[in-house]
Amino acid sequence: xxxxxxxxxxxxxxxxxxxxxxxxxxxxxxxxxxxxxxxxxxxxxxxxxxxxxxxxxxxxxxxxxxxxxxxxxxxxxxxxxxxxxxxxxxxxxxxxxxxxxxxxxxxxxxxxxxxx
Amino acid sequence: xxxxxxxxxxxxxxxxxxxxxxxxxxxxxxxxxxxxxxxxxxxxxxxxxxxxxxxxxxxxxxxxxxxxxxxxxxxxxxxxxxxxxxxxxxxxxxxxxxxxxxxxxxxxxxxxx
Numbered sequence: 001x002x003x004x005x006x007x008x009x010x011x012x013x014x015x016x017x018x019x020x021x022x023x024x025x026x027x028x029x030x031x032x033x034x035x036x037x038x039x040x041x042x043x044x045x046x047x048x049x050x051x052x053x054x055x056x057x058x059x060x061x062x063x064x065x066x067x068x069x070x071x072x073x074x075x076x077x078x079x080x081x082x083x084x085x086x087x088x089x090x091x092x093x094x095x096x097x098x099x100x101x102x103x104x105x106x107x108x109x110x111x112x113x114x115x116x
Numbered sequence: 117x118x119x120x121x122x123x124x125x126x127x128x129x130x131x132x133x134x135x136x137x138x139x140x141x142x143x144x145x146x147x148x149x150x151x152x153x154x155x156x157x158x159x160x161x162x163x164x165x166x167x168x169x170x171x172x173x174x175x176x177x178x179x180x181x182x183x184x185x186x187x188x189x190x191x192x193x194x195x196x197x198x199x200x201x202x203x204x205x206x207x208x209x210x211x212x213x214x215x216x217x218x219x220x221x222x223x224x225x226x227x228x229x
Binding site: 004022044045046047050099100102104105106107108109 | 119147149156157158159160161164171172205207209210211214215216217218220221222223225
């Protein structure tokens with residue numbers, strides 16, 4: 001069975017600085033998707049970024065980028081120029097390629113605080 | 117475009133009572149998901165619908181949980197009877213089809229006392 005592990009329960013960053021959130025996963029599949037979701041206090045999960053395992057290029061969305069290391073089964077999220085609105089829970093998630101993109105296995109999350 | 121609507125936002129019940137949650141997905145979305153998120157954990161998929169058919173309910177505790185999506189649009193999730201360990205946020209999500217991004221609602225926070 002696939003698993004997702006986030007080893008940092010909490011992280012803190014100064015406004016305008018850069019922070020990296022870690023995620024590792026375990027799977028025997030060769031093709032899959034990885035995601036980072038943000039969950040603010042409103043509880044609504046918001047997709048931040050998605051990575052297809054068959055793509056070697058790391059995904060980027062504005063201030064958010066990932067470092068995808070397939071052999072190491074590592075998928076970290078880098079947030080540049082952190083803003084107060086980035087404060088939230090961040091969840092790493094996995095799904096098999098060919099499965100449903102909403103049928104996700106989530107990690108336990110990392111709580112990110114942003115200091116002004 | 118309206119998002120995924122869920123109600124109620126909060127619910128408090130006593131153990132052994134029954135409770136139902138409602139979800140209205142984004143218009144035109146064929147795939148619907150229910151997740152359970154216990155405090156301090158990531159969401160766990162309970163059930164996935166494709167239109168009005170069940171695709172995956174392998175993690176649904178079928179002795180007390182049930183879900184339906186009769187007309188392939190909105191959906192209800194029911195717990196009967198509730199246990200203390202059912203206290204959680206119940207999230208609904210929908211996607212246009214299986215191969216596209218899922219959008220989440222704001223969830224229902226259930227407290228069982």
